[in-house]
Amino acid sequence: MDWTLFVTQLLNGVQLGVLLFLxxxxxxxxxxxxxxxxxxxxxxxxxxxYLCASLTQWTGSFLLAVALALPLTALVGLVVEFVVIRRLxxxxxxxxxxxxxxxxLCFDAAVQFLWGPAGxxxxxxxxxxxxxxxxxxxxxxxFRLLIIAVGLLVALGLYLVVMRTRAGMLVRAGxxxxxxxxxxxxxxxxxxxxxxxxxxxxxxLAGMMIAPITEASIGMGNEIIIVAFxxxxxxxxGSIKGAFLxxxxxxxxxxxxxxxxxxxxxxxxxxxxxxxxxxxxxxxxIYVLMATILAFRPQGLFPPKGx
Amino acid sequence: xAPFLPISPGRWPPRGWxxxxxxxxxxxxxxYVSLTGEAFYMDxxxxxxxxxxxxxxxxLILGHGGMISFGHAxxxxxxxxxxxxxxxxxxxxxxxxxxxAVACSALFALVTGAxxxxxxxxxxxxxxxxFTQMVFFAFVSLEEYGGDDGLVIDLRSQxxxxxxxxxxxxxxxFIFAALLATLYLVHRITRSRFGMVxxxxxxxxxxxxxxxxxxxxxxxxxxxxxxxxxxxxxxxxGNFTNFISPEMMDWSASGELIFMVVLGGTxxxxxxxxxxxxxxxxxxxxxxxxxxxRFIFGAMLILVVLFWRGGxxxxxDWIGRAAWRKRS
Numbered sequence: 206m207d208w209t210l211f212v213t214q215l216l217n218g219v220q221l222g223v224l225l226f227l228x229x230x231x232x233x234x235x236x237x238x239x240x241x242x243x244x245x246x247x248x249x250x251x252x253x254x255y256l257c258a259s260l261t262q263w264t265g266s267f268l269l270a271v272a273l274a275l276p277l278t279a280l281v282g283l284v285v286e287f288v289v290i291r292r293l294x295x296x297x298x299x300x301x302x303x304x305x306x307x308x309x310l311c312f313d314a315a316v317q318f319l320w321g322p323a324g325x326x327x328x329x330x331x332x333x334x335x336x337x338x339x340x341x342x343x344x345x346x347x348f349r350l351l352i353i354a355v356g357l358l359v360a361l362g363l364y365l366v367v368m369r370t371r372a373g374m375l376v377r378a379g380x381x382x383x384x385x386x387x388x389x390x391x392x393x394x395x396x397x398x399x400x401x402x403x404x405x406x407x408x409x410l411a412g413m414m415i416a417p418i419t420e421a422s423i424g425m426g427n428e429i430i431i432v433a434f435x436x437x438x439x440x441x442x443g444s445i446k447g448a449f450l451x452x453x454x455x456x457x458x459x460x461x462x463x464x465x466x467x468x469x470x471x472x473x474x475x476x477x478x479x480x481x482x483x484x485x486x487x488x489x490x491i492y493v494l495m496a497t498i499l500a501f502r503p504q505g506l507f508p509p510k511g512x
Numbered sequence: 513x514a515p516f517l518p519i520s521p522g523r524w525p526p527r528g529w530x531x532x533x534x535x536x537x538x539x540x541x542x543x544y545v546s547l548t549g550e551a552f553y554m555d556x557x558x559x560x561x562x563x564x565x566x567x568x569x570x571x572l573i574l575g576h577g578g579m580i581s582f583g584h585a586x587x588x589x590x591x592x593x594x595x596x597x598x599x600x601x602x603x604x605x606x607x608x609x610x611x612x613a614v615a616c617s618a619l620f621a622l623v624t625g626a627x628x629x630x631x632x633x634x635x636x637x638x639x640x641x642x643f644t645q646m647v648f649f650a651f652v653s654l655e656e657y658g659g660d661d662g663l664v665i666d667l668r669s670q671x672x673x674x675x676x677x678x679x680x681x682x683x684x685x686f687i688f689a690a691l692l693a694t695l696y697l698v699h700r701i702t703r704s705r706f707g708m709v710x711x712x713x714x715x716x717x718x719x720x721x722x723x724x725x726x727x728x729x730x731x732x733x734x735x736x737x738x739x740x741x742x743x744x745x746x747x748x749x750g751n752f753t754n755f756i757s758p759e760m761m762d763w764s765a766s767g768e769l770i771f772m773v774v775l776g777g778t779x780x781x782x783x784x785x786x787x788x789x790x791x792x793x794x795x796x797x798x799x800x801x802x803x804x805x806r807f808i809f810g811a812m813l814i815l816v817v818l819f820w821r822g823g824x825x826x827x828x829d830w831i832g833r834a835a836w837r838k839r840s
Contacts, residue, residue: 307814311811314810492643499627
């Protein structure tokens, strides 16, 4: 096997993994604390990407645009929480799924109305647009390295906030027993609104990070949100550690499967069979993984303690 | 949940009337179309009935069984591909295609249901969705059968004897008969001892378990029946559109099926058909008005969830009560 290709794909897998983590961490907290299924989380990812694209055009600077788009996406999240989602906490999962499905339709149409049906590319500044040689022979795009760095930094920051601060303590307590927390006099509603806004900002950040590579497009969140759900189910709902590890696992398995499954299958089957089966199998791989894990551990790999 | 309707001899409940009127309208539609020549309505009604069948089957597990499946569109796709793939190889025999569609769907439901039903709540919603994504991606990457672009079915299923669904009217009545059969079957299932166990397991699974029912097996059986019916609907959908693509199994298609069930009224017999009708007509009407119709559609979905419990069947009950009060 080609060594440099392997390392490059490994890095690509990590990059996909941290991107998934940015989405999944907010999702798992919203899920864990309020038992709320938010299908529309992917729409915030899309909104973040579009806001960043427009702001890059206006300000001429990608980094400035990200700095401005982050609070704006959080604001969109706040508005959505205040207008729709707040009314749904007491309902069952079916209502959550339906209402947030409705939100997705609204978001997709609104974005089409505001930005038009075509996608929007985000030009990168020159110093991010190049490539660096990490090891002799291994050249990797600078921007993808930046994505990995940003993702890891956010993960670290989130870890510190959740494990070392008072707000984080409440979040953890809420994830393991929200009735008890609110009985102890904590305003769980405000806590949740804040968590929702933070989750929206992280989802938006993920959108801003991917848009320079793929461009912002309508419905871009609808594919990846399912993968983010796979991540939090594998990781155990409500667990940030689980979301992080599962995100990396899913990112790596998906990327590696797409690049090397045909080579792997050729060891066992004829070349032609391997080449027919590999694309189908590699696209299904993460779902097979999820089904296998759920069949043996219905609570996911790292369910939060105290449930 | 709706209480048992008081059954008084000599008077039909309003829902019965709604169903009878709805089915009667569907039955005479081709005659109306042949007079006016507006073939467009036939297409609309055919689509509506097929989606209605799918929604009725979803309602069997979702409304009666409390199993929120977010992957029901998989069966539509599997059923359609069971028509399309044999047709691709020149096998047009409906007596092969349709049993194949039902069998494949039932098998898929059995295998995935056995795993899904081990989980509860959100996990169940997500794992059913994941399995459907699996099928979706499997068909996307099957280049032989068109992959992403889909596959055109050049001839519809062929049956021996007088049954001929190549023409629009023949197909229409075939779908209509299938819808009637589905409604009858689901009606019998929900009124049977089996159906009562399924309802009971939704209400309180632990209690049903305690009085000696292996609820897992009952649920799995119910899940397989619903999948098989929806696979049949899928085979009809393939025949109707003459075109199949993985798009049919997109997760938003599963979401739309849930919307139809909830819009019509969960746990009722004819509600899902009303929901499917409202869905298809609204989609047609709104998309003619504006290209941003999805926004109105989404907003309506949210409003229905927030403020309008009971669905269209609840509305029918309300009209029925109002009419009854006026008379007495």
